[in-house]
Every structure is written in structure tokens, then in C-alpha cells.
Amino acid sequence: MGLAMSETVDPADVPRRALHTGAAMPAIGFGTFGSDHAGHDVVAEAVRGAIEVGYRHIDCASVYGNEAEIGAVLREVQAGGIAREELWITSKLWNDKHGEEDVIPSCRQSLEDLGLEYLDLYLVHWPFPNFHPPGCDVSSRSPDARPYVHESYMKTWRQMEKLVERGLVKHVGTSNMTVPKLKLLLRDAAVKPAVNEMELHPHFQQPELFDFVREHGIEPVGYCPLGSPNRPERDRTPEDTNPLEDPVVVEIARAHDVHPAVVCIRWAVQRGQTPIPMSTRRKNILANLRAAISPRLSDDEMRALAGIDRSCRMIKGQVFLWKDGQSWEDLWDPDGEITPP
Numbered sequence: 001m002g003l004a005m006s007e008t009v010d011p012a013d014v015p016r017r018a019l020h021t022g023a024a025m026p027a028i029g030f031g032t033f034g035s036d037h038a039g040h041d042v043v044a045e046a047v048r049g050a051i052e053v054g055y056r057h058i059d060c061a062s063v064y065g066n067e068a069e070i071g072a073v074l075r076e077v078q079a080g081g082i083a084r085e086e087l088w089i090t091s092k093l094w095n096d097k098h099g100e101e102d103v104i105p106s107c108r109q110s111l112e113d114l115g116l117e118y119l120d121l122y123l124v125h126w127p128f129p130n131f132h133p134p135g136c137d138v139s140s141r142s143p144d145a146r147p148y149v150h151e152s153y154m155k156t157w158r159q160m161e162k163l164v165e166r167g168l169v170k171h172v173g174t175s176n177m178t179v180p181k182l183k184l185l186l187r188d189a190a191v192k193p194a195v196n197e198m199e200l201h202p203h204f205q206q207p208e209l210f211d212f213v214r215e216h217g218i219e220p221v222g223y224c225p226l227g228s229p230n231r232p233e234r235d236r237t238p239e240d241t242n243p244l245e246d247p248v249v250v251e252i253a254r255a256h257d258v259h260p261a262v263v264c265i266r267w268a269v270q271r272g273q274t275p276i277p278m279s280t281r282r283k284n285i286l287a288n289l290r291a292a293i294s295p296r297l298s299d300d301e302m303r304a305l306a307g308i309d310r311s312c313r314m315i316k317g318q319v320f321l322w323k324d325g326q327s328w329e330d331l332w333d334p335d336g337e338i339t340p341p
């Protein structure tokens, strides 16, 4: 690969999270959602760069549309000497595949595209079976959209459990869940979720959900760890804030002579979640990984960062709403109970 030592991180130095099964998951992963600005090949090359600099955990999803391109890279890196067991590969079941007969074939398709015999982790991407054309406007609604129905989710989950039984996936997990939904799943699941993937950055710390999952032996994986500064216009509202511009983050970054992004990643790893930043630039890809092994932030710095939570959710999920007149907040069970249909 021809990279000098200073341009790589030894994967053995990257901290790991012990999952309830005893498996060890690298405590930082690489995101693969190219949003609107990075094409599939660009993201696949970014994955290659990420593995070259030392990432071993890759966060994929069928809906990102790039698993085949990423699969080509994964085949090459394994042919180049990186063993399958050294990699942690996650994929996700998209919302249009919640049907009982669709889960296993959809997972098999991801496996085929990624060129793998098994996934380390397979997530139900959203708790709703609602979907929309990729790239559509936030005001777009599917006429078939439905509310969360626990019985339906459990039918999907039973198929997820079968994937574990069949050895196609090592762990199953959830994404975009809330405390009341997770309580029901924990009550009814035969195979417990190992991970909950959720938005987490200094301006959206979700303390209640974060504590809940950790108390129940579920590892929080944090998406949009930098607040997704380049997300599409359609995912922005005038109230949104930017953690990379927060004066506290900027000041800590200045004191350590790093970019504010590095502070966000360091904070995430040290707080106890597993951030999955995405970047198309080698410099940033490396800086984010280095943040995971850099010296600890002081207790005062961690306290200051804990104090800047703005409860500012960037990925609101509007397209998954199921009836007119709803607010996106309804998707997130704001009253602590599952929002009624």
C-alpha cells in the first residue's frame, strides 16, 4: 500500500467494544452513506482508503446502493492479505424488506454484493416498513406508509433471528429505535439486539436512550458523529445547529491543535459510543481514526462537551410519517410511549 507508518494506525491499537456475546467490535467504524455528493465508486474508494489507514469496521446498508462497489474493494483487500475475521462488516435491512419472506433474501443479496459468507452485524435500518424513492424531498409521503406495529416488527425480527441461527449473521441489531420500542423488543426477542445505531454527536447526545441501551447490554453506535455537515439541503431546517462550529468544540480543538471533527470523534469514543464517521478525503479519514487512539480529553473538557447538547436531531425521518398533519417528532415517541396510530 506504500503508506508511511505515520499515515496509518495499527488496527490492534484501536479500542474495542465487548458485545453481550463476547465478540469485540472496533470502537470506531467507517460510514458509507455517500449522501448526494459522493457516487458509489467514490465511496468504495473511500472504503479502500479507510481500510488502508487502519479501519476494520465498515457500516454498510443496502439502501445506500453501493454494496456491490464496496464488495469489490472488500474482495481485493482480502486477496491482499487482510483476513475476513479482522474485518467487522455491518449491513442493514431496508424498510421495503420487512416482510417475513423478504428478510432472508435481502440479507443474502447484501452478502452476495459485499462478497461475504457472513455479516458481523445486521440491523433493521428503521422500525417502520415505510419507504420512499432515494433522494426524494422531505415532504414526499408514501401512500402505503404505516405506523409502528410491534407485532409486525417482531415478525421481521424472527427472521433476523433465523439469520443468526443459519450463521449468515453473527449479531443482529436495531437502528433509529426509541426506549419504548426497545422495551417491547427486549421483552419479546429470543436473540437480543447487540447494537442500536442512533444519531449521536455533541449537539444530539440522546442521554436517556444512550443510558438505556448501555444498561441493557446493547452497544450504542453513533451515526452522523460530526453532525453530517454536508447532508443534502432537503435534510436541513433553519433551526439546525452545527457541532463543528460550537464555540466549546472549537476551543477544545484549538487547545489540541486539531480540527473540531477530531474533538467530536474523540468525545464519542471516550463517552462510550462507537462513532461511524464518513469522509471521502484521505486526510480526514485518517484524522478521524487517529482521534480514536489519541490522548484522552480531560474530565473538564468532557464535562464542557456534555453541556452543549442542543437536542438537535439532523436526521428527522420526515419521509417515514404515516398520516397528514404529523410532526416528525411523532416518529421518535416524544411522550415516552409509542406514538398511537
Ligand SMILES: NC(=O)c1ccc[n+]([C@@H]2O[C@H](COP(=O)([O-])OP(=O)(O)OC[C@H]3O[C@@H](n4cnc5c(N)ncnc54)[C@H](OP(=O)(O)O)[C@@H]3O)[C@@H](O)[C@H]2O)c1
Pocket (backbone or CB within 6 Å): 030, 031, 032, 033, 034, 059, 060, 125, 175, 176, 197, 198, 222, 223, 224, 225, 226, 227, 228, 229, 230, 231, 259, 261, 262, 276, 277, 278, 279, 280, 281, 283, 284, 285, 287, 288, 315
Ligand atoms: N442508521 C441510520 O439510519 C444512519 C443514518 C445516517 C447515517 N448513517 C451512517 O453514519 C455514517 C456517518 O454519517 P454522515 O456521513 O451522514 O455524517 P458525518 O460522518 O457526521 O459527516 C460526514 C461529513 O463530514 C465531513 N468530514 C469527515 N471527517 C472530517 C474531518 N476530519 N474534518 C472535516 N470534515 C470532515 C465529510 O466531508 P469530506 O468527505 O469532505 O471529508 C462528510 O461530508 C453514514 O455514512 C452512514 O454509514 C446511518
